[in-house]
Amino acid sequence: MLRWILLAIVAISSSIQAQTISALWQQVPGFKPLDVGTHQEVSLWLNERTAKKMGSIILLPDWGNRPTDDDAIEPLRQQLPNWGWQTIAITPPQPAKRDTLIEGKDTQAIEDYQKQLLASLDALDKARNERFGYQVVVAQGAMAAWIIRIYAQRQRPLPDALVIIDSYYPNLALNKAIAKELAQLTCPVYDLYFRDANNWALAGVNARRIAMQKAQKSNYRQSEIQSAAYLSVSGSLLAKRLYGWLSSLGWN
Template sequence: MDGVTVLRHLPFNLHLFRLPALLLLSLTVTQAAAQQNEEQEQEEAADKAPESYEYAAPSYRIERSKLKITEPVSWEQLQRDDLSHYLKPATVTPLLAGPEDFITLIKNELTSNSKGVAILLPDWQQGATTPNSLNYLRKTLPDQGWTTIAVQPYEKPPQYPSIALKPSEQEEENNTSLEQYRQKLTAMMTAVMEKAKTYPGMFLVIVQGSHAALLTDLYQQEKVPLPNALVVLSSYMLTATENEAYAKTLAQTELPVLDLSLKRDHPLAVTNARLRLAYADKEMKASYRQRILNNFATGDYPEQSLLREINSWLRYEGW
């Protein structure tokens, strides 16, 4: 029975409303039919979905299994690759330190009077050509009679400084990490000194950052052949205990030392420069000079001032 037949059997007083009721009933029937069609389409799609999934899933899993995720290249390897790629092959000289090799950049002196060899060691996480100060010296010193050997350093120990909760655990972990790194640094600098001895003249080591503290300790323990003079640039360690030990060692070493830092420098470099000067005065170290250079950009050495300080100090020392 459709909507019109139902309306014909209604009482007389309801016939006045049969037209709106007819429209409402027709709308209801239409909506019910549309909903039924939508449900039917969803059921058909659900019936087809497993077939398409069965077809696509195996192919997807096979392609995913073919993916090979390579490990990221280490910072040290990137530096080595850049130096080998962008510099002349005659400049890049690999040296062997125990079971590992490392890269040095050698530039021969360009004068008739050879003064010696200047060994340039940047801070860790720096490249052999990255620090503006050392790279400037690498290019300039050969014109003044120095053969320069710029060393590409190893990476900083991954677990240094320690993030342990207890101070005793921090100190133990730091000592372990630094001791392992000192062994690698000992082999590296011993190989560099052996290479330097093939050239005439004196040996000057110019070292930056934390390497200055580590290398001074190796010199004091006589684990590495001693140079004739040592220049340290913005040197510091990352903990107060290590900085104090470094200041004491530097004051007690017999090496002539030029200690340079900047007006605008790393906060630890500025603070510990005063500490090193105090210990040098306490030990009455005669062959020690400290200078603080004026600069505009933080950590950026003024090239002419840097070269002038080194040359004047060497002349004072008699070289």
């Protein structure tokens, strides 16, 4: 039943950020609307399924993706509660001028979108009645690039750990900047990428590793995951890899 609900949601042509969120979203377990300014955005909450509470993991899917899309985010959202983690997935705001953002020349458009994303994260903070344990952020694709930029500019406090998946920005200069910005962060970073990721994501793999080595970041790890085409396998492997890395930090 849930699968049909999610497929129906994907078929909806109206924006997720419309004034009224589709009633179909409200049938998804853990759905909570986030009040962001004058509109609402989707957030999906799953509590830990163990007696011990490890903390919260915020999940940010790539541009244009919903939290329930069959990519890396959905398996993590579903499986991490089995190991004591609360998961909270949100739908990132859609940029009004995406092509302009990709060109990277309009600094005002970049600042405007960054403010949109910050507003979504601030709304999420307000929606959380209590915080407990460790705070982890997992961001995928272009959203990983944005969140790295926000932390590098100290627009938000660093999480206890940051996980990036297929990090990229579809612009040559801005894609190269990710590595330098990532090296400025002091929190533990787990850098994951799929073997068959897009060319932008694969282009930055070596640059990030070299930048972190030069910065002598001992709390950085980079790992390759098998083809994302086998999501049922890759998703489970991804969740286990992430859980293993968090445990290696002494969080168990």
